[in-house]
Amino acid sequence: MNFLYKLFFVFSLIFLVTILFLTAISFPLVENSTIQKIIDIPSGTNAKEIVHILEKNEIIGKNNYLFIILIKLSKLEAKLKFGEYNLSPSLNMLQILNKLARGEIVVYKITIPEGYNSIQIAELLDKKEIVEKESFLKLVKYGEKSWEGYLFPDTYEVPKKYGAENMLKLMLSNFEQVAVDNKLINKAEQTGFTMDEIITL
Structure with a gap:
C-alpha cells in the first residue's frame, strides 16, 4: 500500500x-x-x-x-x-x-536602379547593411571573370547581413530568369554573339 x-x-x-x-x-x-x-x-x-x-x-x-x-x-x-x-x-x-x-526573419526591400554599375550597387548594398562593399566587389570581379552587366536592376527583398555571395547569387539568378523568359540566349546565338559580348555592347 x-x-x-x-x-x-x-x-x-x-x-x-x-x-x-x-x-x-x-x-x-x-x-x-x-x-x-x-x-x-x-x-x-x-x-x-x-x-x-x-x-x-x-x-x-x-x-x-x-x-x-x-x-x-x-x-x-x-x-x-x-x-x-x-x-x-x-x-x-x-x-x-x-x-x-x-527563420521568419525580417526582410527589407531594396531597389537597384537601372544604369548602376557594380561599385554603385556595392555602395548601396553596404549602406543598407546587406553586404560588405569590398566583399561584394571581389566576387563581382573574380579573377578574369566579371559579372558586371549581369547584376540585374530590380527590387529585391533580403534580410540585413545577407552576405555578398548570397546577394550575388540572387542577382545572377534573377538575370538568368529574365534571360530565359525573354529568350535572350537564343537571340544572342542568332546574331553570332555570346551573352558576354551582348552585355558589353
Missing part, C-alpha cells in the same frame, strides 16, 4: 509539473500587447544567450529558464536561425520558438 501511495504521488507530481510547464509556455508575457520590436539574434548565439536577449527586450519574463528547457526538449537549438525578428510580448514561448526555428 505504501509503495502504491508513493507511486501515485510521483505520477501526480510529474503530471502537475507537466501541466504547469505547458501552461507557462502557452501564455504570453503581455496578452493582446500591440508592441512590436525588431530583435537581432546574432550568428552563433546559443539558447541561454537568446533567452537573455529576449528578456532584455521584454519579450519574455525575467529569469525565464523555462524557455531554455523548451529549446532543449524540442531539440531545435541547432536549427535556430540568426537574424532580425519582428517579435512581440503578446507571443507565447512556443510561437517565438517556431519563428526562430523557421
Whole structure:
C-alpha cells in the first residue's frame, strides 16, 4: 500500500509539473500587447544567450529558464536561425520558438536602379547593411571573370547581413530568369554573339 501511495504521488507530481510547464509556455508575457520590436539574434548565439536577449527586450519574463528547457526538449537549438525578428510580448514561448526555428526573419526591400554599375550597387548594398562593399566587389570581379552587366536592376527583398555571395547569387539568378523568359540566349546565338559580348555592347 505504501509503495502504491508513493507511486501515485510521483505520477501526480510529474503530471502537475507537466501541466504547469505547458501552461507557462502557452501564455504570453503581455496578452493582446500591440508592441512590436525588431530583435537581432546574432550568428552563433546559443539558447541561454537568446533567452537573455529576449528578456532584455521584454519579450519574455525575467529569469525565464523555462524557455531554455523548451529549446532543449524540442531539440531545435541547432536549427535556430540568426537574424532580425519582428517579435512581440503578446507571443507565447512556443510561437517565438517556431519563428526562430523557421527563420521568419525580417526582410527589407531594396531597389537597384537601372544604369548602376557594380561599385554603385556595392555602395548601396553596404549602406543598407546587406553586404560588405569590398566583399561584394571581389566576387563581382573574380579573377578574369566579371559579372558586371549581369547584376540585374530590380527590387529585391533580403534580410540585413545577407552576405555578398548570397546577394550575388540572387542577382545572377534573377538575370538568368529574365534571360530565359525573354529568350535572350537564343537571340544572342542568332546574331553570332555570346551573352558576354551582348552585355558589353
